[in-house]
Amino acid sequence: MKVLDRGRSTAEGVFGRLHRRFASSLHDERVAARLGLALGLLFTTCAVTGAYSHVLQHPIGWLPIPTRPAGLYRITQGAHVTAGFASIPVLMAKLWVVSPKLIEWPVARDLRHVLERLALLLLVGGSVFLLFSGVVNLARWYPWNFYFPAAHYWVAWIAIGSLVMHIGATWATSSLALRRRSRLPAAELAHLDATRVDRRRFLGGVAAASGALVIGTVGGTLSWVSPLSFLAQRRPGNGPQGIPVNKTARQARVIDAAVDPAWRLSVTGAVVRELSLSRADLLAMTPRDAELPIACVEGWSASAHWSGVAVRDLLELAGAPPDATAIVHSIQTSGRYNRSELNRFETYDRDTLLATHLNGEELHLDHGYPLRLIAPNRPGVHQTKWIDRLEVVA
Ligand SMILES: Nc1nc2c(c(=O)[nH]1)N[C@H]1C(S)=C(S)[C@@H](COP(=O)(O)O)O[C@H]1N2
Numbered sequence: 001m002k003v004l005d006r007g008r009s010t011a012e013g014v015f016g017r018l019h020r021r022f023a024s025s026l027h028d029e030r031v032a033a034r035l036g037l038a039l040g041l042l043f044t045t046c047a048v049t050g051a052y053s054h055v056l057q058h059p060i061g062w063l064p065i066p067t068r069p070a071g072l073y074r075i076t077q078g079a080h081v082t083a084g085f086a087s088i089p090v091l092m093a094k095l096w097v098v099s100p101k102l103i104e105w106p107v108a109r110d111l112r113h114v115l116e117r118l119a120l121l122l123l124v125g126g127s128v129f130l131l132f133s134g135v136v137n138l139a140r141w142y143p144w145n146f147y148f149p150a151a152h153y154w155v156a157w158i159a160i161g162s163l164v165m166h167i168g169a170t171w172a173t174s175s176l177a178l179r180r181r182s183r184l185p186a187a188e189l190a191h192l193d194a195t196r197v198d199r200r201r202f203l204g205g206v207a208a209a210s211g212a213l214v215i216g217t218v219g220g221t222l223s224w225v226s227p228l229s230f231l232a233q234r235r236p237g238n239g240p241q242g243i244p245v246n247k248t249a250r251q252a253r254v255i256d257a258a259v260d261p262a263w264r265l266s267v268t269g270a271v272v273r274e275l276s277l278s279r280a281d282l283l284a285m286t287p288r289d290a291e292l293p294i295a296c297v298e299g300w301s302a303s304a305h306w307s308g309v310a311v312r313d314l315l316e317l318a319g320a321p322p323d324a325t326a327i328v329h330s331i332q333t334s335g336r337y338n339r340s341e342l343n344r345f346e347t348y349d350r351d352t353l354l355a356t357h358l359n360g361e362e363l364h365l366d367h368g369y370p371l372r373l374i375a376p377n378r379p380g381v382h383q384t385k386w387i388d389r390l391e392v393v394a
């Protein structure tokens with residue numbers, strides 16, 4: 001018993017000392033609630049745009065995503081990455097503000113308390129993992145051997161579940177903390193006034209850090225901010241023909257096959273007649289053109305003028321059924337992005353092109369010469385380059 005008591009009082013002593021070290025007028029429910037609100041908005045933005053990106057990248061058969069507005073994915077994915085970056089200082093501040101709570105003693109009081117703390121642990125761990133993995137993915141540094149999108153996706157569900165539990169558990173205190181001043185008791189009001197400057201400065205600093213990160217990323221999409229965008233991996237305007245490149249023809253090991261005069265586009269599958277078309281055959285077809293963005297999942301994007309043949313025209317020429325879907329195949333044999341599916345909205349849309357030209361010039365090898373897919377409202381990973389086959393699915 002004595003030993004136990006001593007153990008407990010030592011632990012209490014340690015926790016007590018930690019609490020005193022963390023004593024500050026900023027460990028305040030009002031500050032925590034404000035930061036929580038900001039974090040809630042930023043995380044919701046990430047969750048909604050992330051879910052949208054997921055269904056675009058992993059198409060669900062009965063839920064084909066429309067092709068309009070053509071630039072929607074560009075906005076949602078830019079918002080996803082930007083909101084993620086902006087939430088880093090807010091999360092750090094929130095953790096610091098509530099740190100006395102995180103080191104609370106006793107560690108567990110009752111079952112409800114255990115569940116609350118477990119949810120909190122998952123929420124904190126999940127959020128830190130999501131932000132960290134997102135950032136290092138953008139930096140193309142992979143200190144792990146799992147597939148980033150899958151891990152990011154599943155941890156997001158864990159974080160969402162624990163966030164809902166956390167909001168449920170803290171709703172009463174938070175709404176009380178955000179309550180209007182006029183309804184506060186006099187003693188609390190006096191304390192509030194005495195510490196107002198501290199809180200303002202602190203929250204202002206957090207907002208400024210978030211703002212700097214926003215400016216640091218949005219230049220991956222908005223060219224007029226890009227000189228200031230220290231975090232943007234790619235900038236619109238940089239790269240051959242004014243468009244950034246993620247994977248070059250050399251990295252994809254496609255150069256020889258891409259420049260081979262024997263290259264043909266074959267149209268196969270659920271068609272009346274299979275086709276084999278040379279570049280000259282394609283150039284002799286009705287030219288179609290469209291102004292469309294490349295919008296990478298990494299958040300950067302760039303708009304360009306593309307021309308080539310419409311997938312819809314090719315399907316008509318081959319006698320495919322009007323509601324056919326299709327798969328485009330690249331001559332690239334390795335990698336995850338050597339093929340992609342076109343849903344029925346995409347095969348029907350006249351702006352879904354197999355492009356031969358970019359910004360008025362013959363497509364650069366790194367942009368997919370001799371032929372690449374460019375379609376409205378699609379993630380960059382599905383704008384397949386170096387295409388040699390269009391497989392029609394009825
Ligand atoms: N065959 C093939 N196509 C591909 C890729 C690839 O690795 N292989 N990368 C995709 C990605 S991630 C993006 S963002 C776009 C970029 O197109 P760009 O290099 O012309 O800008 O190409 C896509 N098409």
Ligand SMILES: [Mo]
Binds near residue numbers: 246296297298380381
């Ligand atoms: Mo990409």
